[in-house]
Amino acid sequence: MRTWQTPLSLDRADPAPLAVQIARALTARIRAGALRPGAPLPSSRALARTLGVHRNTVLAAYGELAAEGWIASDPARATLVSRDLPPPAPGAAGAPGPAARAGFDLPPAPSDATWETLPPGTLELLGGTPDPRLVPVAALGSAYRRALRRREHLAYGDAAGHPRLRAALARMLGEARGLAVPPEAILVTRGAQMALALAGRALLSPGDGVAVEALGYRPAWESLRLAGLRTVPVPVDARGLQVERLEALAAAGAIRAVYLTPHHQYPTTVTLAPARRLALLELARRARLLVLEDDYDAEFHYEGRPVPPLASADGAGVVVYVGTLSKVLAPGLRIGWLAGPRDAIARLTAHRRFLDRQGDLAVEAAVAELFEEGEAQRHAWRTRRVYAGRREALAAGLRAHLAGALSFRTPAGGMAFWCRVAPGLDPEAWAARALRAGVAVQPGRLFAHDRRPRPFLRLGFGRLDERELAEAVRRLAAALPRGAQRAGASGA
Amino acid sequence: MRTWQTPLSLDRADPAPLAVQIARALTARIRAGALRPGAPLPSSRALARTLGVHRNTVLAAYGELAAEGWIASDPARATLVSRDLPPPAPGAAGAPGPAARAGFDLPPAPSDATWETLPPGTLELLGGTPDPRLVPVAALGSAYRRALRRREHLAYGDAAGHPRLRAALARMLGEARGLAVPPEAILVTRGAQMALALAGRALLSPGDGVAVEALGYRPAWESLRLAGLRTVPVPVDARGLQVERLEALAAAGAIRAVYLTPHHQYPTTVTLAPARRLALLELARRARLLVLEDDYDAEFHYEGRPVPPLASADGAGVVVYVGTLSKVLAPGLRIGWLAGPRDAIARLTAHRRFLDRQGDLAVEAAVAELFEEGEAQRHAWRTRRVYAGRREALAAGLRAHLAGALSFRTPAGGMAFWCRVAPGLDPEAWAARALRAGVAVQPGRLFAHDRRPRPFLRLGFGRLDERELAEAVRRLAAALPRGAQRAGASGA
Numbered sequence: 001m002r003t004w005q006t007p008l009s010l011d012r013a014d015p016a017p018l019a020v021q022i023a024r025a026l027t028a029r030i031r032a033g034a035l036r037p038g039a040p041l042p043s044s045r046a047l048a049r050t051l052g053v054h055r056n057t058v059l060a061a062y063g064e065l066a067a068e069g070w071i072a073s074d075p076a077r078a079t080l081v082s083r084d085l086p087p088p089a090p091g092a093a094g095a096p097g098p099a100a101r102a103g104f105d106l107p108p109a110p111s112d113a114t115w116e117t118l119p120p121g122t123l124e125l126l127g128g129t130p131d132p133r134l135v136p137v138a139a140l141g142s143a144y145r146r147a148l149r150r151r152e153h154l155a156y157g158d159a160a161g162h163p164r165l166r167a168a169l170a171r172m173l174g175e176a177r178g179l180a181v182p183p184e185a186i187l188v189t190r191g192a193q194m195a196l197a198l199a200g201r202a203l204l205s206p207g208d209g210v211a212v213e214a215l216g217y218r219p220a221w222e223s224l225r226l227a228g229l230r231t232v233p234v235p236v237d238a239r240g241l242q243v244e245r246l247e248a249l250a251a252a253g254a255i256r257a258v259y260l261t262p263h264h265q266y267p268t269t270v271t272l273a274p275a276r277r278l279a280l281l282e283l284a285r286r287a288r289l290l291v292l293e294d295d296y297d298a299e300f301h302y303e304g305r306p307v308p309p310l311a312s313a314d315g316a317g318v319v320v321y322v323g324t325l326s327k328v329l330a331p332g333l334r335i336g337w338l339a340g341p342r343d344a345i346a347r348l349t350a351h352r353r354f355l356d357r358q359g360d361l362a363v364e365a366a367v368a369e370l371f372e373e374g375e376a377q378r379h380a381w382r383t384r385r386v387y388a389g390r391r392e393a394l395a396a397g398l399r400a401h402l403a404g405a406l407s408f409r410t411p412a413g414g415m416a417f418w419c420r421v422a423p424g425l426d427p428e429a430w431a432a433r434a435l436r437a438g439v440a441v442q443p444g445r446l447f448a449h450d451r452r453p454r455p456f457l458r459l460g461f462g463r464l465d466e467r468e469l470a471e472a473v474r475r476l477a478a479a480l481p482r483g484a485q486r487a488g489a490s491g492a
Numbered sequence: 493m494r495t496w497q498t499p500l501s502l503d504r505a506d507p508a509p510l511a512v513q514i515a516r517a518l519t520a521r522i523r524a525g526a527l528r529p530g531a532p533l534p535s536s537r538a539l540a541r542t543l544g545v546h547r548n549t550v551l552a553a554y555g556e557l558a559a560e561g562w563i564a565s566d567p568a569r570a571t572l573v574s575r576d577l578p579p580p581a582p583g584a585a586g587a588p589g590p591a592a593r594a595g596f597d598l599p600p601a602p603s604d605a606t607w608e609t610l611p612p613g614t615l616e617l618l619g620g621t622p623d624p625r626l627v628p629v630a631a632l633g634s635a636y637r638r639a640l641r642r643r644e645h646l647a648y649g650d651a652a653g654h655p656r657l658r659a660a661l662a663r664m665l666g667e668a669r670g671l672a673v674p675p676e677a678i679l680v681t682r683g684a685q686m687a688l689a690l691a692g693r694a695l696l697s698p699g700d701g702v703a704v705e706a707l708g709y710r711p712a713w714e715s716l717r718l719a720g721l722r723t724v725p726v727p728v729d730a731r732g733l734q735v736e737r738l739e740a741l742a743a744a745g746a747i748r749a750v751y752l753t754p755h756h757q758y759p760t761t762v763t764l765a766p767a768r769r770l771a772l773l774e775l776a777r778r779a780r781l782l783v784l785e786d787d788y789d790a791e792f793h794y795e796g797r798p799v800p801p802l803a804s805a806d807g808a809g810v811v812v813y814v815g816t817l818s819k820v821l822a823p824g825l826r827i828g829w830l831a832g833p834r835d836a837i838a839r840l841t842a843h844r845r846f847l848d849r850q851g852d853l854a855v856e857a858a859v860a861e862l863f864e865e866g867e868a869q870r871h872a873w874r875t876r877r878v879y880a881g882r883r884e885a886l887a888a889g890l891r892a893h894l895a896g897a898l899s900f901r902t903p904a905g906g907m908a909f910w911c912r913v914a915p916g917l918d919p920e921a922w923a924a925r926a927l928r929a930g931v932a933v934q935p936g937r938l939f940a941h942d943r944r945p946r947p948f949l950r951l952g953f954g955r956l957d958e959r960e961l962a963e964a965v966r967r968l969a970a971a972l973p974r975g976a977q978r979a980g981a982s983g984a
Contacts, residue, residue, distance in 0.1 A: 020797050023797055024670065024797070027800070031770075031805045064796040064797055067796065068763070068766060068796075068799060069731075069765045069766040069767065070766050082766065082767065084765075084766070084767035085766055085767050085770055097672040097673050097674055097677065098673055098677045098803070098806070098809065098811075098831060098832050098833050098834070099806070099807070099808065099809030099833045099834075100809075100833060100834045100835065101809055101833055101834070101835050102695075102782075102809045102810075102832070102833040102835050102836040103776070103777055103780055103808040103809035103810040103833070104695070104748070104749070104776075104780045104781060104782040104809075104810060105780060106695065106835065106836065106839050107694075107695070107696065107697045109839060109842055110842050110843060110845075110846060129647070129648065132643040132644065132646045132647040133643055135643060135646050137640040137641065137643065137646070140640060141636060141637035141640045142637075144633060144636050144637070145633035145634075145636070145637065148629040148632060148633045149629065151624040151625055151627060151629065152624065153824055154624040154627050154629070154822035154823070154824035154825065155621070155624040155822070155823055155824055156621065156823050156824070157824065178516065180589040181589050181590055182589055185589065185590045189848075190682070190848035190849075191848060191849055193845075193846065193847070193848050193849040194847060194848040194849075197846060197847050197848070201718065202599075203594075203596070203598065203599070204599065205599040206698065206720065219845070219846060219849075222846045223846045223847070226693065226843065226846050228698065228720070239561075256596070257596070271560070273560075273561045273576075274560060274561045274562050274574065274576070274577055275561065275574065275576035275577050278523075278577055284595070284596075285595055288595060288596045288597060289596060290594075290596040304556040304559070305512050305515055305516070305556060307560060308519070311590070313523045314590070314591070315591070316591065316595040317590065317591030317592075317593055317594050317595035317596075318594075318595040318596060319590075330646035330647065331646070331647055331648050331849075332645055332646035332647055332648070332649065332850075332852065332853050332854060333646065333852070334848060334849070334850070334851070334852055339590060340590050340594070341590050341591045341592060341593055341594040341595070342590065342591075342592045342593070343592065343593050343594050343598065344594040344598065347598050347601060350601055350602050351602060351718065353602075353685075353711070354602060354685065354689060354711060354714045354715045354718050355685070355686060355689050355715070355847070356681075356682035356683060356685050356686040356689070356826060356848070357682075357683055357685040357686075357711075357823075357826070358824075358826070359826070360824065360825070360826055360852055360855060361824050362824060363852060363855065
């Protein structure tokens with residue numbers, strides 16, 4: 001009985017019953033190899049005496065351990081550690097938690113898995129992110145509470161999304177985007193990111209090629225790649241994606257799909273030209289290409305009428321439309337959607353069930369209520385005014401302080417400027433200096449499919465108010481190398 | 493100008509400005525092919541007269557259309573539809589919404605995409621689903637409102653989950669499951685389903701084999717298959733998965749991982765025997781297998797002490813642990829998690845960013861608050877008592893009314909009984925009759941990897957209170973074929 005010289009530790013303050021503590025301590029020893037298969041255990045009477053507990057307490061612990069197969073009785077009715085147990089693995093003893101390293105081989109990592117954390121106090125002049133300070137949280141919180149009263153929102157439900165939200169989105173798409181789509185042709189997703197991940201998996205097959213904008217949205221490409229697809233870059237110019245380049249790719253079987261952001265191209269902010277829009281739809285119809293249309297900032301267009309999405313002119317069932325509420329409400333709500341041909345939406349929904357089963361129905365119902373009561377629409381109007389003001393403020397600030405260093409066209413929509421950096425200025429060195437000066441900006445290389453430098457900075461104005469924007473521009477100017485700043489001032 | 497004989501329709505009640513309506517109507521006609529490239533348009537003066545609007549309104553519309561490239565001026569300064577536009581595709585005209593059929597080729601569908609909708613009034617004697625009527629919705633709603641006050645919960649945030657929730661889960665796992673895991677080794681997912689989908693994609697490679705329980709959880713298999721993996725069935729007996737069968741599979745390179753439910757095996761409810769637990773860990777260590785441990789109903793164990801998870805004895809970094817709050821709180825919250833070796837969790841988090849970016853931080857923070865204030869724990873205790881009562885009620889009901897038709901061992905935990913159907917009774921015919929009688933039960937075939945019939949029914953007691961359970965048993969008995977019922981009564 002030498003094993004018992006180290007007493008079992010029982011803790012009277014531990015809320016677990018003493019029998020449970022005894023059983024737990026014994027299995028810990030067995031697992032750690034301190035008690036080997038076949039090792040004798042003290043009699044219940046002896047152990048009870050040692051521990052100062054009632055014998056029934058030990059009998060309860062032994063009974064449970066026997067039922068679970070940890071311990072057994074030998075023919076002489078002595079109690080011993082079950083001989084069925086294999087010896088413990090070396091190194092298994094006393095592990096204080098999960099290992100730092102996996103004991104199996106990990107496949108290659110996603111190629112773009114770094115998402116930086118910014119130092120506190122950094123002003124985020126970053127593309128496309130809205131201001132969470134503008135979200136109508138009181139209305140949202142109340143709507144969520146009301147949604148919880150219907151307890152079916154906490155159960156398993158429709159994987160395609162809450163029917164009320166699908167109906168609200170269908171109405172919104174008709175009114176705001178000229179897209180006539182019935183609720184049944186909409187799948188609510190967890191943001192545009194899940195929409196893209198699903199489309200890559202459910203509508204295409206591993207090995208398929210997808211044409212993408214050579215300057216574009218890297219997280220979308222990475223989702224497509226993780227689905228086993230190949231991304232094929234196609235140049236972008238002042239009229240958007242060079243659609244004419246797709247013909248040969250399609251004819252050669254190099255692509256089965258096109259992913260693009262035609263409304264305000266990401267990151268350049270240009271709108272796809274009408275001739276290209278029609279040419280793309282016609283090519284897709286003939287070549288049976290999937291057109292994955294990402295209409296991510298549809299709600300923010302400041303000049304004239306927003307251009308209708310490709311999906312609104314698709315009679316051939318080639319467009320699958322991706323939208324999100326991340327910009328108009330909040331990214332943290334994780335509400336996006338896919339709209340398109342019914343059979344494609346059904347296929348996407350089938351895949352979604354095996355990805356995360358369904359969305360958060362209570363949040364979906366709460367957001368539907370914001371739409372039904374007009375709160376979401378009013379919020380979109382209010383914030384459009386706010387963002388229009390911020391756009392003007394940033395344009396004015398850049399003109400006043402960085403005219404020689406940056407040139408730009410004020411974008412017709414969206415939440416960011418795509419600025420050309422003057423010759424001789426290294427956008428990446430500038431961005432690095434700017435970060436040290438307390439302002440985060442994105443150099444062109446981040447958006448390039450070939451990861452090569454581009455003489456551009458993308459400056460987002462969504463998250464900062466006008467005072468903060470002025471300060472951000474000041475810091476950006478202060479981060480300019482001195483010579484460059486002078487050169488800029490004269491070259492404007 | 494014959495094109496203009498059909499007047500453009502302007503609607504004074506439409507809130508859109510008249511210039512927008514004009515522009516919209518013209519692009520609709522261009523898209524529909526009613527106005528071809530090069531077709532002349534009326535002068536602004538003429539159109540203004542026809543429509544009864546101010547000429548400036550038409551000029552605004554034309555200006556915008558010209559800026560977008562839809563229309564152009566010829567050398568004689570007449571306005572015409574841009575010659576750059578290709579002719580519209582046949583069939584593109586006047587499509588009232590997305591097509592029913594995709595104009596591209598869909599890849600094969602998931603093989604198990606049917607999720608039935610039950611007729612209203614059906615009593616759900618279904619496995620594993622908890623009762624949403626028990627969820628503490630008032631506490632949850634209040635916590636959510638408080639979480640929204642911190643607006644960073646509505647922005648982009650930590651893809652691994654809210655730090656407060658990760659800390660709360662780490663404490664819970666230590667206290668309730670004996671699993672010492674730091675918050676950094678936990679990734680919060682959207683339910684166990686996303687945890688499995690992620691593990692299949694981030695920790696394994698397409699073509700890899702995964703051993704699964706031959707009677708098991710089909711949605712998990714389907715997630716693994718959609719990740720390109722092969723599922724290899726291994727028999728289950730009264731001691732759980734037959735671990736000894738894995739050795740040869742691993743040696744032959746047929747498997748790189750094992751997915752299993754060792755606590756209360758799904759669907760048979762048996763607990764994996766201690767000898768097999770240790771043998772599995774040792775084999776995994778030697779063969780570098782990933783052990784994907786699904787501890788899905790850990791919270792509900794009614795007899796004695798719950799068996800600790802495999803992960804708590806893993807010193808080799810081979811176990812990745814999957815848990816969920818679907819049973820203890822609510823499936824609709826979609827909160828699950830993965831815990832395991834740090835490098836594996838980092839890899840999973842990197843993949844998750846491209847799947848749906850992050851969870852719903854406000855919901856995660858609200859649930860964390862329920863844990864911090866002890867509400868979640870109190871709720872778990874309360875509901876454990878409720879479910880224990882329901883388990884007794886179902887056992888008593890089955891003994892009283894179906895003793896000859898069904899035999900079972902009352903499960904030590906979980907929310908379902910695995911009942912053997914008496915010889916001569918067809919479980920599927922019975923289940924079909926039962927559904928018509930207003931009670932839904934699951935026949936064994938639904939859980940079989942080979943999809944062949946098994947003489948079992950799985951009866952879940954989670955969603956029904958004791959009165960409803962009595963009625964469900966009555967309906968199930970009423971659905972027995974008469975001869976079988978008599979045979980049952982005498983054979984008990």
